[in-house]
Amino acid sequence: MNDMRTMDNTVLNETKITARDVNVHYGTTHAIKGVDVDIADRTVTAFIGPSGCGKSTFLRCLNRMNDTIPGAVVTGEIKIDEADIYDSRVDPVQLRAKVGMVFQKPNPFPKSIYDNVAYGPKIHGLAKNKTELDEIVEKALRRGAIWDEVKDRLHAPGTGLSGGQQQRLCIARAVATEPEILLMDEPCSALDPIATAQVEELIDELRQNFSVVIVTHSMQQAARVSQRTAFFHLGNLVEYGETGKIFTNPEDSRTESYISGRIG
C-alpha cells in the first residue's frame, strides 16, 4: 500500500480547500492559532495530534458546524473552490450539502435504513420521484459498502445495525447528497478492529470521488488511509505534508516526538 501511495502522490491533485490564517476562539480559549493549509481534491488528508490540539475544531470550521456552538468565533479565510465559505452571502445549510460530515459516534436517525439515506436527498430536492430516490439510496448504500448487508431490510430501523454497519450507513447518508468534500471526525474510534478495517477500506474507495478529510487519533490509521497528513499541536498546525514523509522523516521535532510516542 505504501508503494501505491507514493505513486498517487506523484500526480498532485488540484487544491480543493484553501485556509489562510484561520483562528478559532471559544470564549477566552484560543483553540486554533493561525492555521494555513491547502487540501487537495480526490485525496485523503489526515489530521493527527494529541487530544485537545484543535484538529476536530479545525475540521468543523470546514463545514461551519462551529456556527452551532455558542461562543465560537472563527476568523481568517477558508475557500472551497475559490469561494469564501465565511462570506456573509454563504448559507451554511447549502454549504453542508456540499461538505458532508461523518461523526465520531455512529449517529443514524432512529428511522429506517432507507429513510436515513433518503433524508438528505429529500430535503435538498435531489429526486423528482420515488424511483429516482430509490436509485439515489441504492447508489449511496453501495458507495457506503453496506448495500449487500442491508438490501433485504431497507425498512428495518437503522439503529438496529451493528456499530460498524451504523457508521457505514452514516457514510452512505453523507454521500447521498452528492457532496464534494467528506469530513470524518474520528470515524473509527467507536468501532472494533474488523469494522475499522472495513471503514478504512471504504475511505480508500471514497477517494475516487471525494476530497476526504479525516481526523484520527490513531497514527497507524493515518498512515494506512491518508496521502497527506497534518500534525496539530496546541492549536498550531506544526507540520503538513505527504504522509510517507511525515511518518518517516518529519521536519519538526514536535512531530517526531509525537510520532515516536514521546508526547501526546
Add this chain to the structure above:
Amino acid sequence: MTDIPQSGATPVEPPAPKGDSLLVTDARTKRRNRAERRFKAYGIAALGVGMAFLVALLWAILSNGLTAFTQSYVQLDVPLLEEKLDKDGDRDPAKIAKVSTFGYAPLIEAGLVDLVEKTGVETELEPKALTKILSSSAAAQLRDRVLANPELIGQTVSVELLASSRVDGYLKGRVSRASLARDKNLDAEHLDLIDAWRDAGLVEKRFNWDFITGADASDSRPEQAGIGVAMLGSLFMMLVVLILSLPIGVAASIYLEEFAPQNRLTDIIEVNISNLAAVPSIVFGILGLAVFIQFMHLPQSAPLVGGLVLTLMTLPTIIISTRASLKSVPPSIRNAALGVGASKMQAVTHHVLPLAMPGILTGTILGLAQALGETAPLLLIGMVGYIATNYPDGVAEGFLAPNSAMPAQIYEWAKRADPAFYERAWGGIIVLLVFLLAMNLIAVLLRRRFERRW
C-alpha cells in the same frame, strides 16, 4: 521402608494468615452490615407508612363516597285524574303545561295514601305528612313525565319517584331512629312505613346515573344533585387549556431550547419560568379576575375565563417538561441532521420534535390533570358558588355561559349543611379521581408506546 527421607516427611507449615480469617466477620464489617440493615428497615418503614396513608385515604374516599352512586326510589301508583290535569279533555299540550307542580302534588298524595292502604300498615300520619317520604322534586318529575306523554292522563300509572334524602339516608344507614328525635323532617312512623315498603320491594336503592349526568340541585333537594353539568364545565375549561397551552408552551420551549441565544435576557426568562411554576394558583386566580373579567370584561363564572386562568397556571409546567424532553434528545441527532444540510428548523421539526413528543405529551397530560383538580383560582372568578343547574345550550354557551367545575362543585357540596351533600362531595371526589387516574394512565401508555432508544 525405614529409609523414608525424614526431610520429606516434615509437613510444610502453611503460611501464617495475615490478619484475621475471612471466615470470621470482623467488628468493623459487622458494624457496616448493621448500618445497612438499619437503613433498609427505615426505607421499608417509610414505605409502609406511605402505603398505610394511601390505604386510609382510599378507604375514606370509597366508604364515604360510594353511597352517592346509589339512590332510593319509591314505587307507587299515581292516578293521573283528567279533571285535575286536563279539564277540557282535548289533550292540548299548551293547556296541560299550564298545570304547575301544585296540581300534581295532591295526586302524589293520593298515590301515597293508596300505597299505605295497600300495604296495610297502621299509621297516624296525615296524608300531607306522607309526602315527606318523597323528594320535593317528585311532583316536578311526574309533571315532566306527563308533559312528555300526555296520553297517560286519565290512567293510573306506576311510577318510581325519588325518595327524600332522609329516607335515602335511613336506607344507607346515615340516618338512625335516634337521630330522628332531633329532626323535624321525618318521624319514626315514616320509618315504619319505609321498613314495610322495603320488605314489600316498593322502596329500593338503584345505581344513580343522575349523579354522574345530572345537574346540581338546591339546598333542599340533595337527593337530586349530580355532577354532570360541572363535569361539562371542566371539559370546556380543559379544551381551552389544551388548545392554548400546548401550542404556546411547545413553541416557547422550542425557541428557548433550540434557537434562543444564551444571554442575560434568556437566563432571566428561564429563571422566571421556573418561578412561575411555583407561584400559588390563587395568584393566577386574582390575575385572571383583574385582567380577564375586570379589564377585558369577559363573562364571570365562564369556563372560557377558567380555562384562560388555568392556561396561565399550566404553561410553566408544560414549558419545563417540554424543555426537559427536548434536552433529552441527544445532540448527535441534531448534528446528524445539520451534517446532511438540514436547516435548524428542519432538524427540529423532522428529528428532535418527534423524538421529544412522548415526553411533551406526558408533560401536557400531567399539566392538564393538575389543572383539572385546581380549585383556588376558580374561587376568584366566580366558578365556585355558582349553582350549576342547567346544561349549556350549545358549544358557544358551553364556553361563555356561567358554569361550575368538578372540584368547585365538590367544594360547594362539602360546605353545605345537609349531610346528604357531604356524601355527594365524596362521590364527586371519586368521579374526579377516576378522571385523573385515566389521564395519568394515558400519559403512562403514551410514554410506553412511543419510547425509543438511540
